[in-house]
Amino acid sequence: MVAHMWSGSVSLCFLLIYICSVYSTEFVPLFMWESSSESHPKEEIPALATITADEFKDIVMQKLQNKPVVVIFAEESLSVEDFSWKDEAGKGSFPNLESISSESDGLTYLPFVHAPLHAFRHHLPVQGREWYNLKLGPSSLSNDDIALNETLLYVNLDDAASDEDRPDLLKRHDAVISKVYRALAERHGDVLAVYTAHHSSWQTGEETPTRRIRHLLATDLEAGDEKAYGNNRTLLYAPTMILTIGQKSTTLENGIVGGDEDLIINFPDNITVVFSFENTKSPGYWSLQGVHVTVQNELYNFSDVKIGAPLEFSYHCSQEVVFNANDNKLNISNDFQIQPYIDGRRFGAAYDCVYFFTVPIWSGLFVCTVFTIIMIFGLGMIMDIKTMDRFDDPKGKTITINVAD
């Protein structure tokens, strides 16, 4: 009983040490800018240096000599990767902050600061002012909000909504920050704005899309993105579509999408491709019934298809998908993904055309399991063999055998 309690307390002690060690090495980035036009001489700070709390306190005291209005935007978590993240078009998460930083002075960017908010909280109210706390939701401050008259403003930025990913969250916060800062800069002469966080975020924003989930948001699709077709209820991602009728092959491009539950794509040269789906044959699953291609008023049906998945899941194939009918083929190559009956504009997780455990793998596993069971029996039996030691006598005469030459 005592030993049990002792081991419990030892493990608790180790847990606390671990947590404290993790906390003590947590660094968050910090971005400061001022609105006044005096240029402050500042010493060069190396980009990758870690700043302890004391050093940071000195930096802050130096900045606060002119008693500016201080506004702190405190994110829940932030890291250097958030600042350097760029999406596929090359745009970062903080367009407004970039424009602010180009027009204001006294920029300070410290990538690794230990507990900066602690320094602000502890040392600033010494000058006789108190912090005014604010938590901003999706609706930002209006122009004549009472908070704007305060001289020490501490703004907690809210967390992400349930369907928001990190770049969107940061863009939203960025808009809020720029709005609040500009409202304050209009009112007061000297505003010092700080953007930092409580904790370091280990994520690099939205990770690169995994094989399972593709994001087909409107923001990701530029106007000329020809690979994705989507109407209200269906999404298709088809990088290269080649239709072969008889001897003639055409690459289908620049399609205009229509239709409601069936996906109707109108290509130039009077070619229309209709993907028709149904979800009644097997409850809980959707399947592609067939692809109907109309070329100059001649209909070709590709009905021998085996594409289906449960509802809420998409079908994905990284090999080539070929629809065959007599001599005509519709060939969709590389990373075909399709999903009907969608509510949003994103693909669901993908069921791949090649399973993770294919049938040969399962067969091999089954047979190997049978063999292993047999081998374990055999091993157990061999371990049961005992040599005859009734007549062994360690102190007796050893047996000698004379070998005749």
Added chain:
Amino acid sequence: MRTTIAYLYIGFFSLLVTGIILFYLLTGRGEALSIAWFLEETSPYLWASTGIGLCVGLSVVGAAVGIYTTGASIVGGGVKAPRIKTKNLISVIFCEAVAIYGLITAIVLSGTTALEVTEVTDMVQNARKMMAAYVTFGAGLCVGLVDLFCGLCVGSVGSGAAISDAANSSLFVKILIIEIFASAIGLFGLIVGVYMTSRI
């Protein structure tokens, strides 16, 4: 040590299976783990071959364990009572018969299993092929398991017969009757196996 290995194997296996099942369940794709898909998609040759292998393998294991038990007793009893040696070989023959049942069934099943080169697209023919494969597997497993336990049983009884014969020669004939009953069990398995394969 044997239990350690067994626990290790079972523990690892169950952790792996639990992990895989939980992954599929918690990502909402529990229906992807489908035994029906496994049974439908696996090659029928897997089942047929496994059945034939198990048939001869398991029955030979039964016969081997039986002969080992009986043989050790005959040799041991024959040290003090040499008269039992010849008479008790009949127990060994009963055990051997068990292995022969398995062998005959395996040969008969192999005769019904042939490799077809053409791809089967007809649903009815595919169903018949799968049925043949499952019957082969079932018959092989049936004969194999029955002969396994029959061999064990005959061996134990034969060993007792040898030892009691060494003590008192009038007991041997009575115990032989018990052995005949034990051998009949193996025959049951053979009959059922042959009857199943007759319907392919």
